[in-house]
Amino acid sequence: MKNINLKVNLAGISLKNPLILESGCFGYGEEYQDLININELGAVVTKTITLKPKVGNPPPRLAETASGLLNSIGLANVGIELFLKEKLPYLKKFSTPIIVSIAGETTEEYLQLIQRLNEEQIAGIELNISCPNVGKKLTVAQDEDKTFGLVKAAKKQTEVPLLVKLSPNVTDITRIAKSAERAGADILSLVNTFSAMSIDVETKSPKLGGILGGLSGPAIKPIALRMLWQVRKTTSLPIIGMGGITDSRDALEFIIAGANAIGLGTAIFINPQAYQGIIKGLKDYLSRKRIDDINKVVASLNEK
Ligand SMILES: Cc1cc2nc3c(=O)[nH]c(=O)nc-3n(C[C@H](O)[C@H](O)[C@H](O)COP(=O)(O)O)c2cc1C
Structure with missing residues (x-):
């Protein structure tokens, strides 16, 4: 089938796929410049940046x-000033x-970061309210009122579309999603990682x-998918779905459940070019099903 459309629009952000x-x-x-052609992607979300540089947690x-x-x-990140000076210019070439x-x-720290970013040409700002791995715990995403307030x-300060990334470490993710929507979020991203641990039994x-x-x-894909489906039923905001996606079938599961776009994280560590196979797989699926537009697949779950 010719003329298959993979373009999606997320609250005014136009993605080629x-x-x-x-x-x-x-x-x-830049570290992946020999492996990933950023121009082939729909969008990229940077490492979470904080005001001051952070060394991160002790190894391993x-x-x-x-x-x-x-x-x-x-x-762990270089902090906003070094990010703007040395890291963002590379990404802006695409x-x-x-x-x-x-x-x-x-x-206040979030607002200072936003003010600094308002001076830059970027497509959107994502609030990471959900990282489970920082010493001073980020608990905003576990609390409806805190999510609403932040x-x-x-939103009042942000001049570009505002994304809010939700945590799966909650009893009912739809309540947090609704709070974010009521407070003015333009796009929801879900999910971040699941709080977990592992023990070396010898030591x-x-x-x-x-x-x-x-x-x-x-390991997290079926749970992330369930959360995506639940959130889709409660909001009409664009949603970026993620959690364990490694191939086009995984991607399609999220899109059918209601994701407007999908995120790749861990899959990049396994195969940095995994996105190419997924784009091809989406095209093949649409062609085989005689569907001319990926947007027609969004939230098309047959629930009967
Ligand atoms: C090594 C590593 C670092 C991550 N760092 C961040 C981060 O800085 N900010 C953030 O919002 N999510 C971060 N994440 C979460 C991912 O963006 C993604 O939400 C999560 O891993 C689920 O998707 P996946 O199963 O495709 O990896 C990180 C994940 C991994 C594996």
Whole structure:
């Protein structure tokens, strides 16, 4: 089938396809320059940036689990000033929309980051309200009122579409999603990693220096998918779905459940070019099903 449309529009951000490289999984982009052509992607979300540089958690910071990856990076990043000076210019060379992920320890810190980013040409700002791996715990995403307050304050200041990344470490993710929507979020991203741990039985020590970490990869996919489907039923906002996506079938499951675009994280560590196979797989599926537009597949779950 000719003329298959993979373009999607997320609250005014125009993506050439629905594939997004997710926060924290491709360095700052330049490290992967020989492996990933950013121009081939729908969008990229940067590593979460904080006001001051952060060294992150003690090593080891990664541990493999059955079908998953456990990380306790602890938001290690270069801080906003160095990011703007040395990292963002590389990403801006591409035609692909750049979404900058930010985190603060207070609302004021988030607002300062937003003010700094308002001076830059970026496509969107994503509030990471949900990282499970920082010493001073980011608990906003576990609380409806805190989510509402932070998103409302951030929305007032933000000059580009505002994304809010939700945590799966909650009893009912739809309540937090609704709070974010009521407060003015333009796009929801879900999910971040699941709080988890692993133990070396020989030494009886936690495998991660930070003891607890965040689980990602195929192990979380069915749970992330369930959350995506639940959130889709409660909101009409565009949603970026992620959690364990490694191939086009995974991507399609999220799109059918209601994702307008999908994020790749851990899959990049396994195969940095996984996105190419997924784009091809989406085209093949649409062609085989005689559907001319990926947007027609969004939220098309046959629930009868
Ligand atoms: C090593 C690593 C670092 C991550 N760093 C961040 C981060 O800085 N900010 C963020 O919002 N999410 C971060 N994430 C979460 C991913 O963006 C993604 O939400 C999560 O891993 C689920 O998707 P996946 O199973 O495709 O990896 C990180 C994940 C991994 C594995």
